Amino acid sequence: MSCGNEFVKTLKKIGYPKADELNGEDFDWLFESEEDRSFLEWFCGNINEQHVISEKELQDFNNLLESGKPILEGDALDEVLKTCSSADSKSNSQREEEEKEERKRLEDELQTLEKMKNLTIHRSKKLQMMSSKTSQISQALKDAEEEALKEMKEGLGALTAANSKLHSELLSFFDEVKKLTSFLTASESENGPHPVFFSQLSLDKYLAQEEQRTLAIASYVKKHFSQGASELAENSHDENSQFGNKSKQVTCNEANEVCEESRELVRLQTAYICAQHQLIQSKAEEESIKSAIQCAEKILHSLKTKGIEKETLDIEVSSLNDEISTLKKQIAKINNEDLPALLKENARQWIAPVVKAVLDRRIAQQDYYAARQDEIYHHLINQKASFDLIELAYEIELRKHKDLHCQFESLIEYLKQTSDELEQRLKVMSELDQPAQPRTTIDSKDDFSRRLYQLLEGKNKKVELFKTYEGLQQMAQKLEEDCAIVQDQLAASSQEQSLFLSKLNSDIDALCEALYCGGNQVLLSSQELTDQFQEIEGHLNELNKLTIDLLDDVKEKRIALESNKLLQMERKLYVYYLQDEDHLKKIVEELEQQSKAKTTALEDQSFTTNEVLDI
Structure with a gap:
């Protein structure tokens, strides 16, 4: 934190009128002198609202002066204070402890504020960099947008030409395919035999x-x-x-x-x-x-x-x-x-x-x-x-x-x-077509039934001593039920897929609407973000303008101060007013004495001239 800002902060703390309108950087020159710097640092570090006379106390003091009662000053006041010091020692010790705590609290607050200031300065610099970068990016985006629009128009023209060319080629290809199909499907009775191979052609x-x-x-x-x-x-x-x-x-x-x-x-x-x-x-x-x-x-x-x-x-x-x-x-x-x-x-x-x-x-x-x-x-x-x-x-x-x-x-x-192989199987099946007695178990020679049983059984193999036709029939029924369930699942999945496709098409339409916003061109950025960037850029331009005006004003004031001695005198008196009131009184008294001496000298001179004239 700069010394001028700390000085203005102290003035705000003691309730100086219109202290909020003061700028701390305008008072940095007060701390350039080593003699004044120590007093100002003491003033900023020790003076608080307790050292300020309230309006009521000032009114009471004015009333006391108007009443004509004696006012203790100098040695008399010191004696009275010595008598009161014993009574106020305890309150002073408590006050000192409170002041220490207050000072500690203020120092912590000061450090916090300094950190906040540094953070604010860092953020302002970062924002300036971001604003410059944003302006550059916006310009680059504008150039890229113009170039992309140009390329898009060129690409659209090329695609249109390619599309028309492809359409004409597809039409010609369709005609050729149609001719080829008509040639291949023509009957021999109408057009005669058509040669299929090259060797069938007549040379x-x-x-x-x-x-x-x-x-x-x-x-x-x-x-x-x-x-x-x-x-x-x-x-x-x-x-x-x-x-x-x-x-x-x-x-x-x-x-x-x-x-x-x-x-x-x-x-x-x-x-x-x-x-x-x-x-x-x-x-x-x-x-x-x-x-x-x-x-x-x-x-x-x-x-x-x-x-x-x-x-x-x-x-x-x-x-x-x-x-x-x-x-x-x-x-x-x-x-x-x-x-x-x-x-x-x-x-x-x-x-x-x-x-x-x-x-x-x-x-x-x-x-x-x-x-x-x-x-x-x-x-x-x-x-x-x-x-x-x-x-x-x-x-x-x-x-x-x-x-x-x-x-x-x-x-x-x-x-x-x-x-x-099929004849052999038919032969075996014909032999087993009319058995003497119906069998419940599958014969070991019946390879077809055994393979069918293994196929239906799959991986879920059970240890069975004999394989029966009843088990084969149950597995076939189960396979039929599984097929029906799978067909139902396929129908449901196809229905879900159609619903998902319809939802996807609606989402795609919404996305296109968000991208195009009812126009024919794709928006590369959000409209709200673009408006915010434009607003930030306007604020930054105003801030730069105010900063330039302020610097020009300070430069003009410095030039005027260097060229005008009266302003320099006013500046010194203003410094004395803020730093050392006694010295200011002393200077004012010396000026009054000098002015009185000059007036008396003038009066004496006029008096002597009058006497001479009378003589």
Whole structure:
């Protein structure tokens, strides 16, 4: 508990007017000073209603003052109190004991109140946390509700679509089942025999279609491929092994054609090389003859004009012969080394367009053949797949027939065995049908009666020397009575179950009514709880608003107190009034004396001024 609250509590205890309107936290500043704190703690711990003068006592004191009688004060009062102390010692001791008990009681009450205060503060904090948490939860619930509504609408739309789709599928399924039942229940006289197994179906149409398809493929192969390939297509569904031989024959034919074309290209290349070589040789001879003629003409011209001597001419002829020999060597080297390679390269370049055209033709031909072969392979694979599918269906049906055959054989054996046992039993019963004398006990050879007796006897076996037909009849009657009782119990239980189901349906309707509250949406929380949460949230908002206003008011008062000296003086005087009245009187007397001194000084000054003026 804070000191200000304790101070206000003491004021309430002594009956201070309007003490209930005071706030304890506003008086916490009184306990900040160490000098005042001790007095205030003493005041809060010792002052009670006994130290307060009542209205009657105050009225009596005022009447005493008005009567003019002397009032004992100071030493006289102390002497009178000393004389009265002996008489009041006993009452003082009792009073002290009562005060101690009262103090103890008050301390216990104070501790209890402090605990209650701490508990209240804890609860208020807890309530604040709960309110914030509740607001968060409510917001989260609102968001979750909106999201759930959205998801519910989406789910409802999806379910509606799925329901319509399922309804249409069920209708189609019902139509198909109806057709199937009408097909299975149709009579043979109206629609003829219906095949039940796959092996009963006729494959004549299918085989005829496949034969037509095979003939069409063979004609297509004859039209677009060689004779060997057509024979391959005709015999593909009968002799699969011949496919590899025919393909090898076609490949050999194609290889021969390729070899022939390669030889023709080589011949063309060789002819081109020879022709070019001859052309080069003839051009070289022609150029050599032209150069020789030009050289001879030049020499003749020089001889005619300059008249060169024979020696110089011989020297030039010898040098020209040397040059001719070197040129011949170079020509021979070119003819033997460089010219063949260049001619071959030129021949390759010359024949390249021809080779490209041949290869393009072959590629186009191969693409054409590949496309046609893919079509043929596709048709043949489909044909083979259909044959394999039919074969697989026959094998599966054959396996099922074998399984059914085995089951039927085991059933026949079991029926034969049971028929043999039944014949034996009938034979024994026929032997015992007309006995010489009626028997009361069951014969040991009568296995049927003995087993029936054991069956009716069950677990409640009794040690009997002989088993009689009378006991068998009693057990049969008892079994009949038990069956009737069980049937009655079943009827009662079915009635109870129907009542329970009706009650359960009514409870479900009530639950739906409580969940939906007459609407189409499920309520996630109770309406009363939601209203209470909203009311609590409103109270919390008001409390927060009041707290903020109070803090703002205190802040404004503190600012005003710091800025206004007059308010500070009033605060100090208020503190002195509550803590030390003597000090307050002393200050007031000093202020009165100061004011009197100032007034007297002013009067003297005015008097002197008047005298001066008179003079």
